[in-house]
Amino acid sequence: MSYKFKMQDLNCANCAQKIETRLNHLDNVEAIVNFAQGQLTIETDQEVNPPLVNSWEKIVQEIEEGVALIPLFDMDGYQRPELASSNSDKKVIDQEGWRILITIPLFLFGFLLTNSISSQWLLVTYFALTYLFIGQEVLKTTWNKIKNKDWLEENFLMTIATLGAFAIGEYPEAVAVMLFYSIGEWFQDRAVEQSRQSIQSLMAIRPDFARVKQSDGSLSKVDPRNLLEGQEFVVAVGDKVPLDGQIIDGHSQVDHSAITGESLPQTLTVDDTIYSGSINLSSQLTVKVTKTFQHSTVSQIIDLVENASSKKAATEKFITRFSRIYTPIVVGLAVLLAILPPFFFNGITWSNSFYRALQFLVISCPCALVISVPMSFYGGIGAAAREGIMIKGGNFLETLTKVKILVLDKTGTITQGNFAIDQVHTLYLSKGQFLEKLAHLESQSHHPIALSIQEAYGQSLDPKRVQSVETISGKGLKGVVDGQSLLTGNKDLMDQHQISVPSLKTAATVVYLSIDQEYQGYVLIKDQMKTDSKSALKELHQLGISSTILLSGDNQATVDEIADLVGIDQAKGNLLPQEKMTELETILTNVQQSAPNNKASKVAFIGDGINDAPALARADIGIAMGAMGSDAAIESADIVIMNDSLAKLPRAIKIAQKTLHIAQQNILFALGVKVLFLVLATFGYSSMWMAIVADVGVTILAVLNSLRTLNQAK
Missing domain, CATH: 2.70.150.10 (Calcium-transporting ATPase, cytoplasmic transduction domain A)
Structure with missing residues (x-):
């Protein structure tokens, strides 16, 4: 079973990763922490009760104190508390904000004291009290982390750096670093909140009530989940x-x-x-x-968006692995920087070397990467969802940028799936009699062609007249109508039953009919083209799709004509569902053989029918047309286009490309600035003030840059 929790007051992205790791070490627990949304999802077969939730919350609070788990589900014996604060009603200036506002004049007054007071003891006391006032939360967190043996994180680094500054007599600088760190953290939290608000706005589509008519004719509001x-x-x-x-x-x-x-x-x-x-x-x-509510469109969309973070992109996984080894290495280098230079370089004192090492520690925090990169991908998924494109994970968003070959189904993808009879040719029966027999046999099918025949007949159908209907996959139907044995479908079906029919060269779909093994005639059925198919395919080629391939069960003349009309490179018809899979396997194999070491070329399949589900699951990335698509196709796909418009696919690729570009910008920007300042600190060309800019300032800018993925204009 899956259980969701609101993680109230979760503000540390690095802590979120540690929480996920710790919980996943528990037996029979699979945990996913969605930092961008402040949500925890736990998969477990255990009976979830208040004591178990409390044990999970204890682990969470060992890593980040003050984070509460608020169950987003009903649980016996648990009184769900109201959230202490929500993103919508947070105060503009909270307790930490007031602490910063009070510290700023205290800090400025301290500068005046340094020039007017000769008592060193009084000066130290004043700055120490100011330091304790602004840094109390950081110091408290550091102490708890040390007790829990989880000390190698940003609060510990900031504590060591500022206490070290005190130890070498840099009192104003120690207070300044803690003050600016607090300011940066405050702005960073506001940026994360803004991102969460933008993401939660997507969830506002969830309906609150349904109006149901009562026996007296009045309307009452009820929970939609009860209908x-x-x-x-x-x-x-x-x-x-x-x-x-x-x-x-x-x-x-x-x-x-x-x-x-x-x-x-x-x-x-x-x-x-x-x-x-x-x-x-x-x-x-x-x-x-x-x-019902659980299976409704809005519930599916919300589930897709909420669960998207469980499938991380390769770039996200790289940052997670990178941050685990990056901080310990940099801390080790800081220790060496504090100890070695005085032994090898004249003129570098222990005080100088220690001061440089302290700067090194401040700069080394990986927050900019840990927060901004996952937030970039989640923002991209949110931007796509706002346009009716459901992307089930950051990995699929990243894979979409690498698609070079697009394989397409025809009906419902290139065409509307709205079939209409174009011509009727009969040998013995009248047109009305012919359609009557054909429509009754097709009444057992929900295929678009069958529905078009029923619509053309236009009269009510009597199911009692129809017996023993059997579907012959990819070919047609056979059954008994009015005691007569009917067979309808394509030429292959007629040839299989040794019924001689004319071979027609036409782009329309030909449906033959035989009665008691005697050929009776045929109808020509045409599918309507989607108006945006041609322009969408042109744009896809411009975006880097090198080859488009149409696979269809229709006759070759039909698929060739459609391919020419919309600009598809290759077209293969007369394919049974299993033959579509064989063709797709061949395409995937050819791509792999042509460039075995090239992981940049991916194959996408886009379709909508239940028979497309295996291909959607097998392709590097499966894209389903969601509005008219089958549940099986939507379930198998990695991306769902809700309005069945092929024009949404180029839009999805553009969003994916911009998202990946922003994530890469954040990586290069954060690492570039940090490397620059680490070098400056090593050779003594920076200060604590510059170090704090390299840490907190870069993080704020990277987070703000990530927010651009949520607001991608067309």
């Missing part, structure tokens, strides 16, 4: 739609932007599907539930 499939609810003007459903009364303009990213409202009427999280704009609707 079952088939029940009815009313959506008033301005309401969020609580559950996915089918409209049974009314018509209205509906804003789907929170789900699909499309800004233009859509007019919906009776029998249309309406998605949870949408907003009703113009008139009241009555809707029948087709998906």
